[in-house]
Amino acid sequence: MYSLDSFLRISWFLQLWRPLVFLCICCFWALYAVAQADEPKGKPQPSVSGKPQDSAAKKPQPSDGGTSNTKPDSNTLLNSPDAREVAPYVCSHKHESDCPLTQEIETMIKQHFRQPLQNGRKGDTELAVAIKNLLNQEYAGAPIWESKISYAVIHLVDEGSGDAGVMPNRWILAQRKRKGIELSESLRILGAKNITVIFLHVRAETGADDPRDAFGDISYRAIVEHKIPVNLSNLFGVLKFAIANAKPSPQSEVSFMGYGMLADIDTPADVTIFSVRTSQNELIG
Secondary structure (H helix, E strand, O other): OOOHHHHHHHHHHHHHHHHHHHHHHHHHHHHHHHHHHHOOOOOOOOOEOOEOOOOOOOOOOHHHOOOOOOOOOHHHHHOOOOOEEEEEEEEOOOOOOOOOOOHHHHHHHHHOOOOOOEOOOOOEOHHHHHHHHHHOOEEOOEEOOOOOOOEEEEEEEEOOOOOOOOEOEEEEEEEEEOOEEEEEOOOEEOOOOOEEEEEEEEEEEEOOOOHHHHHOOEEEEEEEEOOOOEEEEEOOOOEOOOOOOOOOOOOEEEEEEEEEEEOOOOOOOEEEEEEEEOOOOEEOO
């Protein structure tokens, strides 16, 4: 049998039970409300190829290593004191027999311009074979891609296909590996102080007897900005030739190339490469 003292203690507990339960419920709802307030209201929209879907977005995307999606205007590039020439016009096999761009390489690139770099068995396609053959060529007794340089960036432009005024183009990265040359289209380079830059234009039309008279003023320039990491980004997804003068006739088809080296890159950095007609001081694009 309970004593009077025990009964008083039980009565006291029963009187406090309801307020304690109410207080616990209030604390629970308060914690839940705080958690909901800290949670983001909507999920971020996924991006395609590392580019933000909202064209107004200016924040760097992780997949492109911090490169902004905003393209500088032509005046900014042409007048930039930081722009330096890295790859001038060099030659065309049509008038120079020792040009690294041989007729065989030219034919393979024209025929297989849109091919992937690897086939279904992860072997080299005809396009990849042609590019690797070009990289192993020499000019004036020196290799166009020095063995001490780990990376080469190749810009392929097909001027004779595509819509009017628009030329298909591809940027390809070559890297020296233990098993040989590896080709990709990622254009992400880490820790490289020196990079070889090569451009190759096929099916270009000209009325000049010597391609140098029509294309000798084409030069590729680069602007290096100290950022993270080293990225090479072509300025234009689709290049266009902006030529003020009318093309002379009759027209003949020619392919040409140029190359050079972007040296002493202060890594980490972003590198923007663009092409210019130096005689007219205008962008090709």
